[in-house]
Structures are given as C-alpha cells and as structure tokens.
Amino acid sequence: MNFSHIDLLSFKSSPSPQKPLTLAPWRKLLYIKQEYPDNYVDESFLENLQKNVNFQSFDYFALCRESTVITEHISSVLIFVAVFIQLYHDHLDPHLLVSLGSAFVFLGCIIWEWCLARPAPPMHKSFLKTAAVFFLTLLGLSPILRTLTQGISSDSIWAMSVCLFITNILFFDYSSDLTYSIQFPGSVALNAAVFACVLLASRLSTNLHAFGFMSFALEWFALFPIFRRYLKRIMPTGHLIQTLLLVAITFVLFWPISRAIAVLYMIAVFSLTFICPIWLIFIQRYKNEIHGPWDEARPKVHRFRSPQR
Amino acid sequence: MPALNICLASDFFYPNTGGVEAHLYSLSQCLLRRGHKVIIITHAYGKRTGVRYLSDGLKVYYIPGLVIYNQATLPTVFGNFPIFRYIFIREQIQVIHGHGSLSPFCHEAILHARTMGLKACFTDHSLFGFADTGSIITNKMLKFTLSDIDHVICVSHTSKENTVLRAALNPLNVSAIPNAIVGSLLKPDPTAADPEWITIVVACRLVYRKGIDLLVAIIPRICHQYPRVKFIIGGDGPRRIDLEQMRESYVLQDRVELLGAVQAADIHKLLVRGNIFLNTSLTEAFCIGIVEAACCGLLVVTTKVGGVPEVLPEHIIKFAAPEEDDLVRAVSLAIETVHVRDQRPELDPFVLHETVKRMYSWMDVAVRTERVYYSIMKVEAPPLIERLRRYYGCGQWAGKLFCILAAIDFLLYLFLEWAFPRQNIEIAPRFDHKRYVEKAVWRH
Incomplete structure (x- = not known):
C-alpha cells in the first residue's frame, strides 16, 4: 500500500526548522511534550514484539507414543461395531458376551481395588451391589430398549449410527487423565455412543441379544476408557501392549467381515502413528504467534487458600 | 485554516x-x-x-x-x-x-x-x-x-x-x-478524606479485564497487615459478587465499602475521599482513571500493563506486576509513603494536581x-x-x-x-x- 501522501514533517508539533539535528531522543512517553510529530515512528517501534514464545519442539517418538491414545479409541469403536455385526448375524452367542463382559468388569474391580487403588479414590464397597442392580434393571428394560426404535428403517439406523460413532470419536476426551468421572466433552462422546447402541439394539433378534449388547456397550464406552487412562498413567509399557492387542483384535475381527476395511484400517493406524507426527512437526514451521505488551496479563493469584476467619 | x-x-x-x-x-x-x-x-x-x-x-x-x-x-x-x-x-x-x-x-x-x-x-x-x-x-x-x-x-x-x-x-x-482530563473539575480536597483511616479507592467496571481476581486476593491481605486501612470500591459488573463474597468470608464489611455504579459527575467526590488509588487492570490502552486520580492528588498504585507505563512519571505512580504478591508489596509501599507524605514536597496533593494538569489537556x-x-x-x-x-x-x-x-x-x-x-x-x-x-x- 502507498501511504507516502502523509508528510511526516507537516506534523511537527512546533516548527523548529533551525535545529533539526539537536532533537532530544524520542521517548515512549505520553506525559511529556516532545519535539516529534504525533505519527513519528521511532527505531524502537515494535521492539517489545515477541514471536512464538510458547514454541515447543516435539520429539518424534514421543508423538508416536502419544498418538496411541487415538489409535486405541478408534480400534475400540471398530471392535464394538464388529461385535454388533457378529451378533446381528447370530455368529456370536449373547451368553458368551454377557459372561465375558461380567468377567472383565469383575477383573477390573479386582485390579482397581488391590493393585491400583493408591492414587485413586478408594472404590466404594457397595460397587458390586450397584452393578448388580444396574444390570438387572437393564435386563428388565431390554425389551423396551429393543423395541424403542424398531419402527425406523434399517438404512436410517445404519446412517445415524455411523454419524454418532464419528461424533463419539471426535468428542472423546483424549487429553485428560481423569479416572473417576466424565466431563465435557467426554460426556458428549459417551451420550452419542449410548444413543447409537440403543438404535443398533433394535436390529437384534431377541431380548437376550439386546441385553448382552447394551451391557457390553456400557462397559465398553463408559468403563473401558477409564481403565485405559489408568493403565497409561501407571504402566506405559502395558498401555503400549494393550494398543497392539486392540489393533490386532480389530484386524482379526474385521478380516472375515470385509477385507477392504481391515486393510484400510491398518493403513489408517500406520499413518496415524507414524506419518501424522512427521506432518505435525513439519507444519510447526508455519507457526506465527505474536505477543507483546498489549496482551491481556494473566493474574497470578494464590488460590486454594482457605479463608481465615 | x-x-x-x-x-x-x-x-x-x-x-x-x-x-x-x-x-x-x-x-x-x-x-x-x-x-x-x-x-x-x-x-x-x-x-x-x-x-x-x-x-x-x-x-x-x-x-x-x-x-x-x-x-x-x-x-x-x-x-x-x-x-x-x-x-x-x-x-x-x-x-x-x-x-x-x-x-x-x-x-x-x-x-x-x-x-x-x-x-x-x-x-x-x-x-x-x-x-x-x-x-x-x-x-x-x-x-x-x-x-x-x-x-x-x-x-x-x-x-x-x-x-x-x-x-x-x-x-x-x-x-x-x-x-x-478536565483538570479544573479534579481539584484535590484534603478535607474530604477520613483522617482516622488510610483510604484506598478503586473505581472501575467490575469485570475480569480489570483484574478483580487480583483485587479479591489482595484486599484481605492488606486489611490483615494494616489495621488502619479501608477500601472504597466504585463501579458495578459481573465480578461484584466475588468482592461481596470476599468481604463476607473475611468479615470486612466495615472496611470494604462497595458503592455500585458511580456517575461520571460523582467520580471526583469518590476520588477525593481516598489517599491511594488502586488500579489492577490486566490490559489497558491508556487508563484515564489513574490520571484522574493523580490529578485529585492521590498516590497511584497500578499494574504495569499495556500503555500504563507511558501515562505518568514514576514518582507519582507505583508499578506492580499483575501478581498478588507484587501488588501487596506496591500497596504497602504506598501506604508507608502516605505516612511520610508531609516531608515529600513533590507529593503534595496540590503540587501533584498542577503537575498532572499541565501534562494532559x-x-x-x-x-x-x-x-x-x-x-x-x-x-x-x-x-x-x-x-x-x-x-x-x-x-x-x-x-x-x-x-x-x-x-x-x-x-x-x-x-x-x-x-x-x-x-x-x-x-x-x-x-x-x-x-x-x-x-x-x-x-x-
């Protein structure tokens, strides 16, 4: 842009043509009258500008390791879909599903109670009772849940389920390490998943199928992520092994259903784990963040100080 | 022309x-x-x-x-x-x-x-x-x-x-x-301030950007440290509730006065009641409040943010980082200065008034x-x-x-x-x- 039409000298606050060289140096102050025009640009202009102060260079292998959280969740969603397909085609016995699910919940409880309980809040003794009441209620409700969306055509159900699972993957809380509650946006992800399960349950043949499927869904989407976060915190190697296991299970389960999806999935996992980190490191060179004295200051306050009375 | x-x-x-x-x-x-x-x-x-x-x-x-x-x-x-x-x-x-x-x-x-x-x-x-x-x-x-x-x-x-x-x-x-500023409307009035107390005046909208969190944090500490100090806070906004809560939980009802919204015409009356003006803003392009306060003869304590350092010379103003501890330090310094103000001719309210009036018109x-x-x-x-x-x-x-x-x-x-x-x-x-x-x- 051409701004040369503003003549710098025409702005002089007081004309002093006889001594232009003896001007006092310009100071960045407003309370003194200075012999400079108001639009004067000093050499110090923008000298407090800082660029990319929060720059954090990533380590490639650390990024690869962190990306397993995403791989894990996508795998678990796909495993769930595969389980549904097997149930739908009656290749999987719902009894087996219920007993497997219960066994894992029980195992999880034992691990929580005896091995991991130290940094976490101790589990309430009545947990098993609560769980029993919960699953019995679910059993009682399963005829209603199964017929709730029966009137909707299968095509709509498939399409909506896909959208809801995508919502689940997008909103899942990957970053936090909360192990005893679910917060926004994780709650959105859980709700989307449960909604998808209710929709899918209506396509199953018997009430027992529906019950087995729903109970598995709740274990899988509500409890399993908590276990995964916990494992990642206390045993990184175990977490890595778990990821590999989940990827393998997904591949094995999907191979008979659709080879194309199984292969596509493996490619996706590979690029997510090994190519996306390179990409992230690469695009960091375009980072351009400006900071300066005009930024809103962050107040430093000692919180958590109990009021003295 | x-x-x-x-x-x-x-x-x-x-x-x-x-x-x-x-x-x-x-x-x-x-x-x-x-x-x-x-x-x-x-x-x-x-x-x-x-x-x-x-x-x-x-x-x-x-x-x-x-x-x-x-x-x-x-x-x-x-x-x-x-x-x-x-x-x-x-x-x-x-x-x-x-x-x-x-x-x-x-x-x-x-x-x-x-x-x-x-x-x-x-x-x-x-x-x-x-x-x-x-x-x-x-x-x-x-x-x-x-x-x-x-x-x-x-x-x-x-x-x-x-x-x-x-x-x-x-x-x-x-x-x-x-x-x-309109200097003629902002004359110091040493009789208006309560001689029993050292009064700290705050006048701003009570919003996050004005640093109300800092204010909430430092008022109990200052009140605890100096038993003869009280606060008058003019202005209204969503963060008023925080101040009220603080006042309640530390039982400071008689030492922290919340006036609510203050009309532009009444700002002078509010300012002259104080000895020290406190500004805790987190961002400020110019901050007319501290200039008005200095013109009324108050000592000014402010966070050093945005354009604030350009506005007034250092002997009138006490700067602090936008941190609780540093603000407490600066306010304590100002309170001690109030005690010895008579021996500092450059800090006489009327001298201050003339100085500031000459700076901005x-x-x-x-x-x-x-x-x-x-x-x-x-x-x-x-x-x-x-x-x-x-x-x-x-x-x-x-x-x-x-x-x-x-x-x-x-x-x-x-x-x-x-x-x-x-x-x-x-x-x-x-x-x-x-x-x-x-x-x-x-x-x-």
Missing part, C-alpha cells in the same frame, strides 16, 4: 458512561471552541432518540438501532447507509471520525463516508490480543474498515503498535494522541486532532478501483468478500443518489457558536 464540518461516530456516547464517551464529548467541546462545526452520531439510548443539542451547540443524532451486546448495535453493514448519507449531506460533513473498534456504527460510518468520497479517520481506544476468537473477528473487521482510511489515531504508543499489527497499517499513518488533544484533520483534507480521494485494490489485499477469502461489500455499498450509493437526489435534501442551518458565546452571559 478554514473551519471544518466534522462528524464523530460511535456507538458509545452519553448517557452511557466510559472512556470513549468522555473522549467524544470533551474533544467535540474543544473543537467547537476552535470554530469547527461538530456533530455526533450514535445509536438511540432508550427514550433518547432523534436530534439533541448538548452544551455549546453540540448536535447529537441518536439513530434507532438494535443494541445486541454491551451497547454495541447489530452490525448490518449497509442498514444505516440511507440515514448516514442524509445526515452527511444535510450537515455538509467533510470529515468522519469514528471511535472504538467494537462499535459497528463507527465502522459503518467510515465505510459509507469513503464510498461517498469523504475524509475518514479512526481512533482506537482499546488493546486486543491476537489469539482468542473474539479478537480474531474484531481484528478482521478492523482490517476491513482501516484498509481504506486516511488516518488512524491511537491513545498511546503501545496502542499504536497494537493497531498497526492488527490492521496491517503503515505506522506513519497512525498517530498517538493521548486522552486528557483536552485543548491540546483537540489541536493535535485538528492537525490530523487538516493533513487528511489535503489527500485526494482515491478512485473506486483503488479502494477495491486496497480491500482485495485483506486476505485470500476476506479480500474478495470485502471487495463485494465495497462494490455493493457503491451501487447502493448510486441508487440513493438516484432515488433521493442530493439537491432535495435540506441543508441544516449552522449553529452560530460565536454569537452563542457572546450572548451567553452566564458563562465565565
């Missing part, structure tokens, strides 16, 4: 209170006194609609507009063009001066003025960051308006740097002209602003194609969108010229300011 017909446009004007409002009023009063014709365009405030005259024949147009947030109107881009054009022609306006980057009225007035081939300048009163969503949208809007503008004024050097970066301007095209601001007006009067209005070229440079997508907006605005202008011809618009009679001053015998 010939007298100019100037129009100040902003959403923020009296009866609303704040820095921009005071700036518009005081600047226009001084420009009127210098022989210019000044009108102000703002949106209607409740029942206050239509044309009003304020003192010295300052004409204010209160235009109906839908207020959506914080007294800012709904941005319609073209909605006010017919009435703006009508006013500009009727009042024979030569220079449009917009105020406040959060005011859609100001942006619209500048856009239409440029379409009509009038001179435009803009004053920025606040600082913005670059990272949060709100700032990004505001900055884009600002870039649009300032792509085609004759000159920009900022209230401090820090604000100038900020605006130059936000709107990608040539720094030579931006002037730093500070705010000012609205007449000085008006003269410097007038200089900007005269310089832009010399600039030739760019043809439409040049204006479009400037808008096009705003960004890959935004540039094209802005071009479309500017082109539509131009077509709208042609339509208005055809539908409501210029010669049919009645020219408003000029308010004879000289005669008004001669006749008004009650004036001093």
Whole structure:
C-alpha cells in the first residue's frame, strides 16, 4: 500500500526548522511534550514484539507414543461395531458376551481395588451391589430398549449410527487423565455412543441379544476408557501392549467381515502413528504467534487458600 | 485554516458512561471552541432518540438501532447507509471520525463516508490480543474498515503498535494522541478524606479485564497487615459478587465499602475521599482513571500493563506486576509513603494536581486532532478501483468478500443518489457558536 501522501514533517508539533539535528531522543512517553510529530515512528517501534514464545519442539517418538491414545479409541469403536455385526448375524452367542463382559468388569474391580487403588479414590464397597442392580434393571428394560426404535428403517439406523460413532470419536476426551468421572466433552462422546447402541439394539433378534449388547456397550464406552487412562498413567509399557492387542483384535475381527476395511484400517493406524507426527512437526514451521505488551496479563493469584476467619 | 464540518461516530456516547464517551464529548467541546462545526452520531439510548443539542451547540443524532451486546448495535453493514448519507449531506460533513473498534456504527460510518468520497479517520481506544476468537473477528473487521482510511489515531504508543499489527497499517499513518482530563473539575480536597483511616479507592467496571481476581486476593491481605486501612470500591459488573463474597468470608464489611455504579459527575467526590488509588487492570490502552486520580492528588498504585507505563512519571505512580504478591508489596509501599507524605514536597496533593494538569489537556488533544484533520483534507480521494485494490489485499477469502461489500455499498450509493437526489435534501442551518458565546452571559 502507498501511504507516502502523509508528510511526516507537516506534523511537527512546533516548527523548529533551525535545529533539526539537536532533537532530544524520542521517548515512549505520553506525559511529556516532545519535539516529534504525533505519527513519528521511532527505531524502537515494535521492539517489545515477541514471536512464538510458547514454541515447543516435539520429539518424534514421543508423538508416536502419544498418538496411541487415538489409535486405541478408534480400534475400540471398530471392535464394538464388529461385535454388533457378529451378533446381528447370530455368529456370536449373547451368553458368551454377557459372561465375558461380567468377567472383565469383575477383573477390573479386582485390579482397581488391590493393585491400583493408591492414587485413586478408594472404590466404594457397595460397587458390586450397584452393578448388580444396574444390570438387572437393564435386563428388565431390554425389551423396551429393543423395541424403542424398531419402527425406523434399517438404512436410517445404519446412517445415524455411523454419524454418532464419528461424533463419539471426535468428542472423546483424549487429553485428560481423569479416572473417576466424565466431563465435557467426554460426556458428549459417551451420550452419542449410548444413543447409537440403543438404535443398533433394535436390529437384534431377541431380548437376550439386546441385553448382552447394551451391557457390553456400557462397559465398553463408559468403563473401558477409564481403565485405559489408568493403565497409561501407571504402566506405559502395558498401555503400549494393550494398543497392539486392540489393533490386532480389530484386524482379526474385521478380516472375515470385509477385507477392504481391515486393510484400510491398518493403513489408517500406520499413518496415524507414524506419518501424522512427521506432518505435525513439519507444519510447526508455519507457526506465527505474536505477543507483546498489549496482551491481556494473566493474574497470578494464590488460590486454594482457605479463608481465615 | 478554514473551519471544518466534522462528524464523530460511535456507538458509545452519553448517557452511557466510559472512556470513549468522555473522549467524544470533551474533544467535540474543544473543537467547537476552535470554530469547527461538530456533530455526533450514535445509536438511540432508550427514550433518547432523534436530534439533541448538548452544551455549546453540540448536535447529537441518536439513530434507532438494535443494541445486541454491551451497547454495541447489530452490525448490518449497509442498514444505516440511507440515514448516514442524509445526515452527511444535510450537515455538509467533510470529515468522519469514528471511535472504538467494537462499535459497528463507527465502522459503518467510515465505510459509507469513503464510498461517498469523504475524509475518514479512526481512533482506537482499546488493546486486543491476537489469539482468542473474539479478537480474531474484531481484528478482521478492523482490517476491513482501516484498509481504506486516511488516518488512524491511537491513545498511546503501545496502542499504536497494537493497531498497526492488527490492521496491517503503515505506522506513519497512525498517530498517538493521548486522552486528557478536565483538570479544573479534579481539584484535590484534603478535607474530604477520613483522617482516622488510610483510604484506598478503586473505581472501575467490575469485570475480569480489570483484574478483580487480583483485587479479591489482595484486599484481605492488606486489611490483615494494616489495621488502619479501608477500601472504597466504585463501579458495578459481573465480578461484584466475588468482592461481596470476599468481604463476607473475611468479615470486612466495615472496611470494604462497595458503592455500585458511580456517575461520571460523582467520580471526583469518590476520588477525593481516598489517599491511594488502586488500579489492577490486566490490559489497558491508556487508563484515564489513574490520571484522574493523580490529578485529585492521590498516590497511584497500578499494574504495569499495556500503555500504563507511558501515562505518568514514576514518582507519582507505583508499578506492580499483575501478581498478588507484587501488588501487596506496591500497596504497602504506598501506604508507608502516605505516612511520610508531609516531608515529600513533590507529593503534595496540590503540587501533584498542577503537575498532572499541565501534562494532559483536552485543548491540546483537540489541536493535535485538528492537525490530523487538516493533513487528511489535503489527500485526494482515491478512485473506486483503488479502494477495491486496497480491500482485495485483506486476505485470500476476506479480500474478495470485502471487495463485494465495497462494490455493493457503491451501487447502493448510486441508487440513493438516484432515488433521493442530493439537491432535495435540506441543508441544516449552522449553529452560530460565536454569537452563542457572546450572548451567553452566564458563562465565565
């Protein structure tokens, strides 16, 4: 842009043509009258500008390791879909599903109670009772849940389920390490998943199928992520092994259903784990963040100080 | 130099209170006194609609507009063009001066003025960051308006740097002209302060940006440390509840007084009750509050943010980092200074008053602003194609969108010229300011 039409000298606050060289140096102050025009640009202009102060260079292998959280969740969603397909085609016995699910919940409880309980809040003794009441209620409700969306055509159900699972993957809380509650946006992800399960349950043949499927869904989407976060915190190697296991299970389960999806999935996992980190490191060179004295200051306050009375 | 017909446009004007409002009023009063014709365009405030005259024949147009947030109107881009054009022609306006980057009225007035081939300048009163969503949208809007503008004024050097970066301007095209105070209305009154106590005054809107979290953190500590210190807090806002909670949980009801909203006319009465003025802002382009307080003879403690370090010399002001511990340190220092104030002649309230009064006056601001007006009067209005070229440079997508907006605005202008011809618009009679001053015998 051409701004040369503003003549710098025409702005002089007081004309002093006889001594232009003896001007006092310009100071960045407003309370003194200075012999400079108001639009004067000093050499110090923008000298407090800082660029990319929060720059954090990533380590490639650390990024690869962190990306397993995403791989894990996508795998678990796909495993769930595969389980549904097997149930739908009656290749999987719902009894087996219920007993497997219960066994894992029980195992999880034992691990929580005896091995991991130290940094976490101790589990309430009545947990098993609560769980029993919960699953019995679910059993009682399963005829209603199964017929709730029966009137909707299968095509709509498939399409909506896909959208809801995508919502689940997008909103899942990957970053936090909360192990005893679910917060926004994780709650959105859980709700989307449960909604998808209710929709899918209506396509199953018997009430027992529906019950087995729903109970598995709740274990899988509500409890399993908590276990995964916990494992990642206390045993990184175990977490890595778990990821590999989940990827393998997904591949094995999907191979008979659709080879194309199984292969596509493996490619996706590979690029997510090994190519996306390179990409992230690469695009960091375009980072351009400006900071300066005009930024809103962050107040430093000692919180958590109990009021003295 | 010939007298100019100037129009100040902003959403923020009296009866609303704040820095921009005071700036518009005081600047226009001084420009009127210098022989210019000044009108102000703002949106209607409740029942206050239509044309009003304020003192010295300052004409204010209160235009109906839908207020959506914080007294800012709904941005319609073209909605006010017919009435703006009508006013500009009727009042024979030569220079449009917009105020406040959060005011859609100001942006619209500048856009239409440029379409009509009038001179435009803009004053920025606040600082913005670059990272949060709100700032990004505001900055884009600002870039649009300032792509085609004759000159920009900022209230401090820090604000100038900020605006130059936000709107990608040539720094030579931006002037730093500070705010000012009416010194004669801010005289110290040592009898008003309670001699039993050392009073710390806080006067600001009670919002996050003013650092209310810091205030909440330091008041109990100061009260605990100094049993003869009390606080008076003027202003209202969403964070008032935090202060009330703090007062309650530390049982400080008799030492922390919350006044609620304070009228602009009563601010002097509030200030003179104190010995120390405390400002905890997290961001501030100029901070007129500390200048007013210093002019009333108070010692000032403030966070060192934004343009604050440029405003007053160090012997009047005590700076602190925006941290709880450092603020406590600075306030303690000020409290100890109050005790020994009699032995420090440069800190005598009346000396302070004279010092500050000499630093800032609205007449000085008006003269410097007038200089900007005269310089832009010399600039030739760019043809439409040049204006479009400037808008096009705003960004890959935004540039094209802005071009479309500017082109539509131009077509709208042609339509208005055809539908409501210029010669049919009645020219408003000029308010004879000289005669008004001669006749008004009650004036001093």
